[in-house]
Amino acid sequence: MKNLKLFYAALLTTTALTFFAAEAEAQVANVTPTTVAISGTNVTGLLANASGVMYVPNDGRSLLVLRGGGTAVTATVVTQKTGLFKEGYGNIPLSNETVSVPSASTVLVGPFPAGRFNTNTGVVAISMSSVTGVSATAVKLPQ
Known part of the structure; x- marks a missing residue:
């Protein structure tokens, strides 16, 4: 159970970082x-x-x-x-x-x-x- 919680926490963190990176990249001057x-x-x-x-x-x-x-x-x-x-x-x-x-x-x-x-x-x-x-x-x- 503990490993499953760590997995979900890592997954949520990775997803959030990907979202914020995409948002920041999307606002780069073109x-x-x-x-x-x-x-x-x-x-x-x-x-x-x-x-x-x-x-x-x-x-x-x-x-x-x-x-x-x-x-x-x-x-x-x-x-x-x-x-x-x-x-x-x-x-x-x-x-x-x-x-x-x-x-x-x-x-x-x-x-x-x-x-x-x-x-x-x-x-x-x-x-x-x-x-x-x-x-x-x-x-x-x-x-």
Whole structure:
């Protein structure tokens, strides 16, 4: 019986560690922002295939550039806070932001206030309704 309890304890620990490792790995930035130059930055050359969920490092000055494919898609910026208390207004509910990306167009999304959108790893999570033909990159505003 004692060995069985130790086995279950080890199994639960391994499962929990695997879950937390997968969660941490899932929030690793996969779109690295390029700092915009005052003289201009050609973002077209920075575009790459979008993924279903993108993670962008964010300090409040990051922007996401999305170029639509043959059909319209929706980008959902995941809100990490569910509400904000404002004196005189009370609790203001916050929800995910959705952005429509029309076919064959380019949309600039952001900036993202870090206190609302950043995960505990300092990234913003953006999920796409579809990625067929969709390109993305991130830029960062200079200080």
